[in-house]
Amino acid sequence: DSGVTQTPKHLITATGQRVTLRCSPRSGDLSVYWYQQSLDQGLQFLIQYYNGEERAKGNILERFSAQQFPDLHSELNLSSLELGDSALYFCASSQGAGATDTQYFGPGTRLTVL
């Protein structure tokens, strides 16, 4: 158990809909990262927040947005969903935001768009 929790575990929805994925980082960790894992693209970094502020952005679509709240939990919002958005979404957390900070991953949310 990494100490990172993600809800829900599974999500099935239809094209065009909007969903919210939630992540609670390990106690004391200030950084939260979101990654997407699909069969054709592998594991891809989406976005990072550090202590409530956006720190880095990766291959995140404009239809996707995220935020980190004062209690440090984070939400990833996916809207106008397409079939291709079906994937595993992982959240990770780390104490700081440096190149030696270990990232601890949650169990993931499996999103299926029908």
Place this chain on the structure above:
Amino acid sequence: DAKTTQPNSMESNEEEPVHLPCNHSTISGTDYIHWYRQLPSQGPEYVIHGLTSNVNNRMASLAIAEDRKSSTLILHRATLRDAAVYYCILRDRRTSGSRLTFGEGTQLTVNP
């Protein structure tokens, strides 16, 4: 970003050592070498990292070539639980924001 190259797959027997290679010929002096692994149906987990010197921890050892253009992750006695995809990742300490850039990794199969 400097790239890494790993074999697609490797196989080993239980209780034998495993050496997982990684080439990173364009590594810069500020890149740390990290290894993560992903067990089936789980999120990735940290294994080990280093900069220039060899490193040991309870999970594995990391051997870094003198010119830093390659490294090897060593599992001293493979168990069935070590079957996973192993990712070798470079992280630049100059970069603000510390994303992990995953390649395809090496799928390790451990035979009983």
